[in-house]
Amino acid sequence: MKHRGKTYEVGPGTTLERALRELGIIPETVLPVRDGKIVPLTHRIEEGEEIELVDVISGG
Amino acid sequence: MKCTICKKPAVIKLRHANLKLCPEHLVARVEKVVAETIKKFHMFTPAEKILVAVSGGKDSLALWEILRKLGYRADGAYLDLGIEGYSARSREYSEKFAAARELKLHVVAVEEELGTGIDGLVRVARGKACSLCGTVKRYLLNHVAYEGGYHVLATGHNLDDEAATLLGNVIRWEEGYLARQYPVLPGEGKLVRRAKPLVFLSEREVAAYCVISGIQYIYEECPHAVGARSIALKHVLNKLEDRYPATKLTFLRGFLKVRDRFRPREPVELRDCPICGMPTAAEGPCRFCRLKERVSHGAPA
Numbered sequence: 001m002k003h004r005g006k007t008y009e010v011g012p013g014t015t016l017e018r019a020l021r022e023l024g025i026i027p028e029t030v031l032p033v034r035d036g037k038i039v040p041l042t043h044r045i046e047e048g049e050e051i052e053l054v055d056v057i058s059g060g
Numbered sequence: 061m062k063c064t065i066c067k068k069p070a071v072i073k074l075r076h077a078n079l080k081l082c083p084e085h086l087v088a089r090v091e092k093v094v095a096e097t098i099k100k101f102h103m104f105t106p107a108e109k110i111l112v113a114v115s116g117g118k119d120s121l122a123l124w125e126i127l128r129k130l131g132y133r134a135d136g137a138y139l140d141l142g143i144e145g146y147s148a149r150s151r152e153y154s155e156k157f158a159a160a161r162e163l164k165l166h167v168v169a170v171e172e173e174l175g176t177g178i179d180g181l182v183r184v185a186r187g188k189a190c191s192l193c194g195t196v197k198r199y200l201l202n203h204v205a206y207e208g209g210y211h212v213l214a215t216g217h218n219l220d221d222e223a224a225t226l227l228g229n230v231i232r233w234e235e236g237y238l239a240r241q242y243p244v245l246p247g248e249g250k251l252v253r254r255a256k257p258l259v260f261l262s263e264r265e266v267a268a269y270c271v272i273s274g275i276q277y278i279y280e281e282c283p284h285a286v287g288a289r290s291i292a293l294k295h296v297l298n299k300l301e302d303r304y305p306a307t308k309l310t311f312l313r314g315f316l317k318v319r320d321r322f323r324p325r326e327p328v329e330l331r332d333c334p335i336c337g338m339p340t341a342a343e344g345p346c347r348f349c350r351l352k353e354r355v356s357h358g359a360p361a
Contacts, residue, residue: 037071054271054279056267058117058119058285
């Protein structure tokens with residue numbers, strides 16, 4: 001998974017929600033995207049799969 | 061996970077609304093919520109001219125797209141804030157969006173109006189970057205809307221923005237700001253009506269709407285917003301929301317029910333700024349003109 005320029009390795013079979021919680025990221029603060037499409041938090045990550053975590057928080 | 065409405069595969073779960081939605085129904089929900097908010101708060105009618113404040117971010121571009129799809133007459137206004145790198149990129153997203161849909165986009169360079177961009181202003185003026193930038197944006201967007209004969213200025217403030225602002229105002233008991241926090245603020249004289257049609261949509265829903273609709277927007281955050289109080293407040297609310305879904309919505313809706321308690325007994329009197337002629341609550345020059353004067357002297361404001 002890629003988030004803010006960093007890459008995180010996640011074991012295959014882990015759900016996105018669990019992977020995010022293990023990284024200390026509140027799942028609802030990001031939008032997982034693969035090939036321009038949203039990936040649900042229930043998705044189990046597959047071997048070699050690349051997912052980008054788009055931050056949804058903006059401010060100032 | 062299946063869509064609550066059509067049972068097709070869902071891509072997003074909205075815990076605050078108790079919904080799981082497929083792409084098609086997420087788009088339909090977002091547009092329905094906006095349409096209902098516009099009507100409920102009498103923000104504007106299809107006959108009126110709307111100016112959307114466009115930043116190149118997800119909220120403003122989504123708002124422009126939704127208004128267009130709902131049949132409203134909406135042009136855009138982009139302020140080139142003069143923030144190194146960031147402004148050029150956000151302008152590109154705004155201009156590409158407008159060009160692809162053949163929409164009218166007013167582009168105003170802050171440097172031309174103020175004598176410097178936000179990067180320069182932060183160096184010479186006292187105050188936090190976001191606060192200074194807010195003053196400049198409110199002034200110039202109102203100016204563009206007024207001069208252009210628009211009936212209303214629409215901004216992309218979403219539920220997370222409004223809940224964070226509310227929390228900040230409550231923590232400091234800013235009664236004046238609480239009185240003015242509302243989804244629509246009426247116009248008066250040269251002050252153009254302001255509306256926030258996305259106020260009941262979470263940031264995540266708006267981001268999802270953009271991804272599904274193929275709206276390209278700037279992902280990166282403004283460099284001046286790093287460490288901003290508003291973002292810290294959002295993090296606090298997100299932690300609460302994670303544990304108690306619908307916290308933000310309940311907080312905002314509850315406030316809107318009691319907001320009248322914060323209304324001042326006497327309405328705030330607006331005067332014309334002796335320099336630019338635009339409305340101000342201050343005695344003497346408006347804040348924008350004072351900033352402009354300081355910029356011209358290169359001294360802290």
